[in-house]
Amino acid sequence: MMVGVAEIPRKSSSRTAKLASIPLGIAGRAAVGFGRRLAGGDRDEIDAELTAKAAEQLFSVLGELKGGAMKFGQALSVMEAAVPEEFAEPYREALTKLQSEAPPLPAKAVHRMLDQQLGTRWRERFASFDDVPTASASIGQVHRAVWSDGREVAVKVQYPGADEALRADLRTLQRFAGLFATVMPGTDVRPVLDELSARTEEELDYRIEADNQRAFARAFDGDPRFLVPHVVASAPKVVVTEWLSATPLSAIIQKGTREQRNRAGGLLAEFHFASPAQVGLLHSDPHPGNFMLLDDGRLGIIDFGATASMPDGLPAVLGRMVRLAVDERFDELTELLYTNRFVLPGKEVTDREIADYLRPFTDPIRAESFHFTRAWLQKAAGTATDFSSPQFRTARTLNLPPEYVSVFRVLLGSVGICAQLDAYAPYMRILSEWLPGFTDDRSEALE
Missing domain, CATH: 3.30.200.20 (Phosphorylase Kinase; domain 1)
Incomplete structure (x- = not known):
């Protein structure tokens, strides 16, 4: 049962203490679990129990605090499909609930x-x-x-106090960013928090x-x-x-038909590529709670607090990069990365390193239709975030210019939802139609 609250807890010290309790609680349970394993307990059973309790605590605290904490939790929910299966399962139900539930205002x-x-x-x-x-x-x-x-x-x-809470939470979460890797291994939350902070005022x-x-x-x-x-x-x-009456994507993820999954995944992908061209804006809050499938097959969209202005559509340089990656023209792609500040100053990266790093991510546009699955996303993301892999070392040389942060977060979030949907989506057609610089004639115009 949800407990009523008079308003978002405003006092900075109490909010910081609640957020701090998450990594501290995880560390404490890990120590207890280690002790139980020394005493002969079943390792897998203990680890599963600890992970489930960590998930429960994380999303309970984030949901109760609302503000930036809940917004951060919703952003994490999109990454869920990229998390290895043994870690992801305990989070699914909690993440889905966080997308639409929290203690109500009286x-x-x-x-x-x-x-x-x-x-x-x-x-x-x-x-x-x-x-x-x-x-x-x-x-x-x-x-x-x-x-x-x-x-x-x-x-x-x-919520009364939302403005103070949102600003305070994002400052606090920045301090704890590194510790959240314990809760969701393989996810870098810093860029997400940076962008959430940048859009705070307009969302209020x-x-x-x-x-x-x-x-x-x-x-x-x-x-x-x-x-x-x-x-x-x-x-x-x-x-x-x-009012919009439709089936939320969170419900389709859980028990949708194959037809519903494919329809929702394809439309979601098309929406994020088409809207900059048709509206001049990018919907920048990609989580399943903001999208619904109507009975007539249309995709319903809500919550436009976070958008990015794109009067000229998506950047043509992005389309050019994707085309070069698909065509495996990695020498030209590497040069384009340097020219557009995608490589950190003073760092060096070779054509071969870029090729090895990007190949897993170009799978969706090597065929007319691609099957987005958690297994595919986990493999692609896992290689790039494995500390011992060459791809991780390549990632350390790359930079994401500020004007591309929102675009990459949204498009990766859209891919994450497609993987949760287990959907087939016609990415090649969508990019050919809506991504400037992707088709051959557009690409040649950029040269």
Whole structure:
């Protein structure tokens, strides 16, 4: 049962202590487990028990704190498919819950926020309003209601104290970044935290989110592939949008049919490549809770608080790099990496090292349709993050320029969800249609 909270815990010292309890708790349980193994306990059984308890503690704390902590947990959920199977299993249920559940804000606090944001006569704007939230986001919760004109709507209300908590959490999590490798081996969380911090302010103003959603809704109005709910009203800490009834991708991941998995995976991939070209924006919050599959086969998209402006679409240099990798023209690719600051200053990397590093990641575009699986992603990610591998040493020479951080995180997140879906997706067609610089004629124009 979820316990009500008056507001996000604001006091920095208490929030820091809760976050610090995660790695400390993991270390303590590891010590206990080591002692039990010395005493003759079954190693596999003990390790499984410790991992499950670590998962429970991690996502309990992140969900309770909300703010930046919960947002970080949601970002981790996309990486789950890349984590080795023996570590991943205990996290799946907790991660899925974190995408849509957290202790709710009491009705009185919700009413106070609505008074402040929509005016004290806000009830006149609704035919009905359900005080029990239907879902929790990282810095707010969602209520179902009926607008005065009869439309069913979703009302997202920001938690009191979300602004202070979000900033404080991200600062604290930066300090603990290295320790989270204990919880999810093979994941580097620092770039994720850096980007979350950079987008903090715009996500705290729901008017910006509303404007982003209006742009997507206009661009995809009547589109046979995508549905974006229209915005009904907005204020700095409240946004009202049309209600979307569909099956969340988190549910399809768990028990969807093969047809649903393939449809969802293909549309998700196309959405992230097509929207910069069609909207001039990139939806930058790729986790399964933000995407749903409608009965008519369209992909529904919600939560536009995090977007990246791309008025010219995705960078053409990215398409050029992918094309060169697919064609195995690694000498040209290496030169392009140097030219565009993808190699750290003072470091050197050879064509052969780049070839060995990138080959596993180009599998999805070597055939008309690619089967995204956890096993494939674990193998690709595992090689790159194995300290003893040549690929890891290559990775240490590479750099991700700031203007590419959001693009890479979103596209890798999209791939992670496709792997969770176990979906077949036509990546070659999607890139040929939507990625500037990828097709031969576009590539030649860049030379």
